[in-house]
Amino acid sequence: MPDWLAIILLGIIEGVTEFLPISSTGHLLIPQNMGLLPSKSDLFNVVIQSGAVLAVLVVFTKKVKELATSLGEPSTRDYLAKLAVSFLITAVGGLAIKKLDIELPETIPPVAWATLIGGVIILILEFFHKGRRGTTEITWTVVVAVALAQLLAGVFPGTSRSGASILMALAFGVARPAATEFSFLLGIPTLMAAGAFKILSAFKDGTAGSEDWGMVALGTVVSAISAFIVVKWLIRFVQSHTFNGFAWYRIILGAALLVWVHTKGGV
Structure with a gap:
């Protein structure tokens, strides 16, 4: 298979799965570990996730503009502060995890168990959330819980x-x-930040030249384009559907x- 075609397929996999509750990292690693697609560097797998972020910026343009033009509003500052704190907890925790080297190997068995157990957990959380309308308020407890959920995924x-992160917020x-x-x-x-960190690390340790x-x-x-399509669909989907299908x-x-x-x- 031509390398460019493999890259396009990996980009599509990343973009389609990044914002679905099925793990983009897992879906990138599975075909690479099985030999269905050529193995790529950890830098590649992390950096192409940044493309998916661009899709979020496009889809949430209205929300981003609303936040940017209403900084004088206490509610806006509160929401941005909560995003910032949740990100900082994730960033500091992620660096600590990296330093302590406590991440599981990116091979099939850990991915398989995380995929299976995650599906069961989704069913349990959806069962207890059934019939609850929930609140639109993001409390500080939710801020911390969501950050910890991101670290768990890492x-x-x-x-x-x-x-x-979505299911953790639902649970609260x-x-x-x-x-x-x-x-x-x-x-x-x-x-x-994850993509930038990987790129800086590559230049620092001298591996950037081989990339x-x-x-x-x-x-x-490719990730950005495919993620854009999925994000628009998912926003409509979550208005009236559970994640049970993804769990199964x-x-x-x-x-x-x-x-x-x-x-x-x-x-």
Whole structure:
């Protein structure tokens, strides 16, 4: 398979899965670990997530403009402060996790278990959330909880950053649309910072020269386009649907991966 075609496929996978509660990282790692698509660097897998962020900026243009033009309003400053604090907790926690090297290996077994267990957790949380309208208020408790959910997703590949943060907010009584909006907006600084950190680290440790930056750029652009389509659909979807369908998908996929590991000796 031509490298450019593999990059396009990985970009589509990233863009489609980034904001769905099924884990973009897991879906990038699965075909690469199975040999279905060529393995790419961790920098590539992280940086192309920044493309998905561009889709959020486009889809939430109205919300971003509203926040930017109403800084004098206490409610706006409060919301931005909560986004900032949640991001800072995630950033500091992420650096600590990196320094302590407590992340699980990005191989099939951890991804499979995280995918399977995550599906079960979604079903449980959706069951307890059933019939609850929720509130649009993002409390400071939710701010901390969502940040911790993002850190959890960072430690366990296959967890889903967006899924974990949205469901954590739901668990604390936030209405589904408000939880989704906060998660998506929080993803902007989170994913951009992660991409920037990877790039700076590559230049610092001297590995930047071996990276095919043209392919990284292509993957990022494809990711942005496909994410734009999914984000617009997901915003409408969450108004009246649960994540149960995604939960069953995760359970089936996770179980299938574990069977594959057991029968084929996958890594």
